[in-house]
Amino acid sequence: MDAQLNHAPCGYFSITAEGLLLRSANETLLNMLGYQSLELADRHIESILSLANRLFFHTYFYPYIQLYGHVKEMYLALRTKDGRDLPVLMNGVRLERGGELFIDCVALEMNKRIEHEKDILRTKTQLEALYQATQEANVRLELLHAEYEAKQQELLRLNAQLEALASTDPLTGLRNRRFFKESLATLQEAYAQNEQPFSLLILDIDHFKKINDTYGHPVGDLVLSSLAALLRSEAGPADIAARYGGEEFVVLMPGADRTGVIDAAERYRAGVEAASWEGLRITISVGAATISPGDTDETLVNRADHALYASKSGGRNRVTHAEAEAER
Template sequence: MDIQLDKAPCGYFSISDAGIIQSVNQTLLDMLLYERDQLLGRPIEMTMSVTNKLFFHTYFYPYIQLYGRVDEMYFSFRTSDRQDMPVLLNGIRHERNGEAVIDCVVLVMRKRIEHEKDILQTKTKLQELYQATNEANQELERLHEEYEIKQQELVRINLQLETMASTDPLTGLKNRRYFQDQLLASLASFQETGIPFSLLIIDIDHFKSINDTYGHPVGDLVLTHLAELLQSLSRDVDIVARYGGEEFVIILPGNDQQEAIRTAERYRTMTASRDWEEYSITVSIGVATVTQADTEQSIVHQADLALYASKSGGRNRVTHSASLVEK
C-alpha cells in the first residue's frame, strides 16, 4: 500500500465477498487501536459488536451485492478496547485480479445526533438484557443461535440475489447488465495484454411472425431453446447473454476475426439445421473484433452494423464489420 493511501485522512479497508480483510490503512488501524497483523486475514466482523454484525449482514452485504456500492451508511465499529466508534461507511464492489473485492472508506462522524439516538436505544436494550435474570440470559443465548442460523440464510439469500441480478429470468442466460460489465472487463484485458476478443450479436430471423403465428408462449419457448443451443455450443470462457427481445450477444475471448467468423458460422448452421419441430428458425449474426480504438459503445455499434448487413443481405448469414464498405 502506498504511503499516501496508508496515511490518508480517512480509514480504508478492503475485504473479500466472504468478509475477510485483505488490506487496511494505518489511519483505520489508529482509529480502531489495532496492529495491522491483528486484522489482515481476519473477518471484518471482529471489529463489530453483535448488534452491528447483524446490521452489517442485514443491510450492507445485500445492498452492495445488489447495487455494487453503498454510500454514506451510518455504522459503528468497535475499537480494540471495546469502545464504539460511529462512522460514515462508503463501499464499492468490483473485480481485482479476477476476484470480487469490496473497497471501503470510513469517516469518523462529527454530526451524529440521529445516529447517537439509534445507538442509545440499542445500548438501552442491551443493558436491559444484561440486567435481566438467568432466564433472560438463556433467551439471549437462544437468540444468538437463531442469529447464526439467520446469518447462514442471509449468505444463501445474498448468493441468490447476486445470481438474480445477473440472470435473464426467461432463458437462464446472463442478462444485459452482466454482459456490459464483462464487455468492459474484456476491453480492459485487451488493453493490458493485447489478446483479442470478438463480439457476436445474434438475432432470430422473422421472430415476429413466430409470435404472430404460434403465439407468445411458443415464441418464449423458441428463445429458451435457442439459448440452450448457444450455451451448449460455447466454451466455458465464452460469455453468452440475452441482449433483449430476440437478440443474443456472445463475447469470444481470444478469437480474432477469422476465428470469430468460423464460430459464428457454427452457431448459424447448427441453428438452421436443428429440428425445431413444427416451426423452423434461422439467425442472422453480426461480428466485430476488438481494435485499439474501440470503446464499449463502438464495438457494439460495429457488431450491430454487421448484423444489419446480414439482415438486409438476405438473413441467415454472418457478416463481420471489417467487411463493411463505407459509402
C-alpha cells in the same frame, strides 16, 4: 497515503474480504475513533463495532456489498477507543486489487441519529442490557448468537442464489445483459494487459415481430427459449451466451479470432435454419466483431451491431464480420 486523503473531512479505511482492517486508515478516522497510527491495522472490523452494529453489519452491509458491489448512505455506529458509540454515514465499494477483493469505505460523522435508526437503537439497547444481565441471560444470549450464526449462513446461501438470479434472463435461462457487460469488461481488461484475443457475436431473429403479430407472444417466447437452448448446446465451454434484449442474443468467445468467430457464427446460423420449429421458418442474422487495438467495450459492440445491420440489409439469414464490412 496522499496527504489530501489522509486529512480529508471524512474517515477512510479499507478491509479485506474477511473483514480485516488494512493499514490504510486515514488520520481523520483515527482522530474520530481516538486511535493512534497503525493501532487498527490487522484488527477485524468487529473490533470497532458495538454488538448491535456487528449484527447490523453482517445482516445488511456485508451481504448487500457482496450482492451489488457497493453500499451507499448506510447509517451505523462505530465504537471509539474509549467505548463510545459514534454514529456515522457509511459508503463502501468492493474492488479488486492485485487479484484480491477489498472493501473501501468512507465514514462521515453524524451529530445525531436519523429517524430510520430508531429501531436499530432500540435493538442495540435491548441487546446491551441483555449482555450485561445475569449469567442466565448471558447463556441465553449465547444461544441466540448461535442461532443468528446459523441464520447468517442461510442468508449468505440465499444471497448467492440471488446473485445468480440477478445475472440470469428469466425467460431463456441464459445470462442477462448485465452479466454480458461485466464479462465483456473483464475480457477487455485481459486484452489490454496481455493482448488475449476474443470475439463477439450479435444474433437477431429475422422477422421476429411478424412471428409475434401472427402467432402471439407465447409462440414468440417459445421461439426465444428454443433459440437459447440451441445456443447453449452449440457454445464452447468458455463461450458466454446471453440475451441482449428482445430477440437479440450475444455470444462472447474468448480466444476466438476472425476465422474462428465466423465459423462459429455460421454454425449457429445453419443450426437455426435446419432446426425444427413446428412448421415455422426461423432464421437469424449475425454480426461479428473481433477485438482490435483501440477498441472499447462500446466500439466493439457498435462494430458487431453494424455488421448485424449489414446482414439484415443484405438479405438476412447470413453472417457478416465487421472487418469484412469495413473492407468493402
